[in-house]
Amino acid sequence: MPKPPRHVFVCSQNRPAGHPRGSCGQKGCAEVVDEFMKQWQQRQLFAQVMVTLSGCIGPCNMGPNVLVYPEGVMYNNVSKADVAEIFDEHLLGGRLVERLKAPSDIW
Amino acid sequence: MPKPPRHVFVCSQNRPAGHPRGSCGQKGCAEVVDEFMKQWQQRQLFAQVMVTLSGCIGPCNMGPNVLVYPEGVMYNNVSKADVAEIFDEHLLGGRLVERLKAPSDIW
Numbered sequence: 001m002p003k004p005p006r007h008v009f010v011c012s013q014n015r016p017a018g019h020p021r022g023s024c025g026q027k028g029c030a031e032v033v034d035e036f037m038k039q040w041q042q043r044q045l046f047a048q049v050m051v052t053l054s055g056c057i058g059p060c061n062m063g064p065n066v067l068v069y070p071e072g073v074m075y076n077n078v079s080k081a082d083v084a085e086i087f088d089e090h091l092l093g094g095r096l097v098e099r100l101k102a103p104s105d106i107w
Numbered sequence: 108m109p110k111p112p113r114h115v116f117v118c119s120q121n122r123p124a125g126h127p128r129g130s131c132g133q134k135g136c137a138e139v140v141d142e143f144m145k146q147w148q149q150r151q152l153f154a155q156v157m158v159t160l161s162g163c164i165g166p167c168n169m170g171p172n173v174l175v176y177p178e179g180v181m182y183n184n185v186s187k188a189d190v191a192e193i194f195d196e197h198l199l200g201g202r203l204v205e206r207l208k209a210p211s212d213i214w
Contacts, residue, residue, distance in 0.1 A: 003179055003214045009116070009161065053162035054116065069176040072110055107110045 004047060006091050009054040009067045010036050023056075024063035028079075032064045035083040049091045059106050074102040111154060113198050116161040116174045117143050130163075131170035135186075139171045142190040156198045166213050181209040 010033050014025030023029075033053060040051045057067050062076035066086065073096055075086065082100060089095045117140050121132030130136075140160060147158045164174050169183035173193065180203055182193065189207060196202045 002212070003181075007174075007176070007179070009159070012162070050164070052116070052164055055119070055160035057157070057159055067114075069114070070179055072114070072177055074110075105109070 002047075004050045006048065006071075007050045007052065007069045008036065008086070008091060009052050009057065009069070011055070011057050011063060011065045011067075012053040013056045013060070015060075021060045022063075023060055024065055027060075027063040027077075029064035031080045032066070032078050032083065035080045036066075039083055039087055043087070045087070045092070049087070059102070062102070062106065065102075071096075074107040075100040076102050076106070109154075111157045113155070113178075114157045114159065114176045115143065115193070115198060116159050116164065116176070118162070118164050118170060118172045118174075119160040120163045120167070122167075128167045129170075130167055131172055134167075134170040134184075136171035138187045139173070139185050139190065142187045143173075146190055146194055150194070152194070152199070156194070166209070169209070169213065172209075178203075181214040182207040183209050183213070 011024040011029055012033050013023045015021060015023040036051050057065050059065060064078045066075045066078045068090055078100060085097055089097050118131040118136055119140050120130045122128060122130040143158050164172050166172060171185045173182045173185045175197055185207060193204055196204050
């Protein structure tokens with residue numbers, strides 16, 4: 001597969017219940033991961049975007065977290081309902097989704 | 108954690124024995140993952156580099172695969188012995204490790 005213009009990493013990290021860091025898994029990332037994969041496949045966006053699951057990318061208490069490269073933009077507290085907007089605005093349109101963007105002291 | 112200048116994703120994908128795609132797991136990525144984590148921690152490079160495990164990034168038969176952003180450079184067939192060079196040359200020095208770079212038809 002040739003290198004796509006944008007690559008989105010969706011945190012799928014789990015940790016045991018009661019772990020002090022928590023995890024995106026505990027914050028419900030499974031349905032966010034599923035929605036990214038579903039829309040990527042249904043819309044056939046393989047030439048424009050790559051979607052990859054990732055391990056921990058930092059602010060677990062603000063998860064589910066998503067990271068878009070090459071811009072290096074992190075989104076926090078992403079819900080299933082936000083995924084279409086991330087595809088349409090950022091991954092395809094090149095416009096950041098400001099309301100989900102990580103604060104500058106976090107990333 | 109503030110955004111570091113470079114972010115390396117190390118594929119940690121496993122698939123069952125006999126799976127037709129194979130996986131970086133079957134190609135020995137576990138010791139590559141361990142070496143990235145060990146050197147990152149021993150050298151205390153948290154401000155310069157972020158290291159994250161990832162799911163599949165594509166060419167499973169050429170694994171273990173590693174991907175560096177923001178450049179979007181993929182390295183294939185990475186061994187434990189290559190990790191120090193990737194840190195010194197690319198992640199810290201900004202010079203690509205040409206001998207490990209993915210062919211342009213792959214990435």
